[in-house]
Amino acid sequence: MMTNLYDLPLLLREIQKGSESAFREFYDQTKSRVxxxxxxxxxxxxxxxEITQDVFVEVFRSAGTFKGDASVTTWLYRIAVNKSLDFLKHQKRQKRFAFFTSLFDTSTGELLHQPTDFFHPGIALENQEQAAILFRAVGKLPDKQKTAYLLTKVEGLNNIETAGVMAVSVGAVExxxxxxxxxxxxxxxxxxxTLQNP
Structure with missing residues (x-):
């Protein structure tokens, strides 16, 4: 949920002044969400x-541009969503070139099986395999649907909060x-x- 257990706006103001200790504190309080x-x-x-690191580099770099028109958490989620989508776009470009080489063993020519190495910290251990199937399906959704689904179903934001992060209406989120x-x-x-509520 988007709750400020710590004074994130105050920390952000200190980051804007160049405080490294405030940045470390901000990172410690928000890194797991990102x-x-x-x-x-x-x-x-x-x-x-890697995305998490990119997000916090961006936080440090663009802290001065934060105007307070949204909550600090909404601003942070927006950065995280954008960095995640940017990463996926870059990955897609790379995958086009690597697709065939990754499918086959270069020495034998046999088709390789890529094991699923998926663990989401917000999901109980016994449900990880089901979650992997669900997240693969979520990964195939169009970007906006994917973002709305992840923010509400995984991060636990309500529709109003999700609308704030995505800069769309609540009706659009629904x-x-x-x-x-x-x-x-x-x-x-x-x-x-069985997968609806992993």
Missing amino acids: FTLALGYVRNREDAE SLLQRATENLKKQLAGLYK
């Missing part, structure tokens, strides 16, 4: 860590969630009932 959101997009711990749910139902078919 990491779990990024992990929802990329489903890979190393990639999520529509995106409805379309995301319909798309996931189509993808997951019979599995959907």
Whole structure:
């Protein structure tokens, strides 16, 4: 949930003045939220860590541009969403070139099986395999549907908070969630009932 357990606006004001200790404190208080959101997009711990680093570089770099028109948490989520989507776009470009080489063993020519190495910290251990299937399906959603779904279902934001992060109306969020749910139902078919609440 978007609760300020610590005074993030005060920390951000100190960061704007160049305080490294305030930046460290801000990072410590918010890094897990950023990491779990990024992990929802990329489903890979190393990639999520890379995105998290990019987000906080951007926080430090652009702290001075924060005008207070949204909450600090909303501003942070916006950066995290944008960095995650940018990462996926870059990854897609790289995958086009690496696709065939990653599919086959270069020495034998046999098709390789890529094991699922997925662990989401917000999901119980016994549900990780189901979650991996669900997150693969979420990964195929259009960007806006994916973002609305991850912010509400994984991060636990309500529709008003999600609308603030995405800079759209609450009605648009509801529509995106409805379309995301319909798309996931189509993808997951019979599995959907068990995967709906991982």
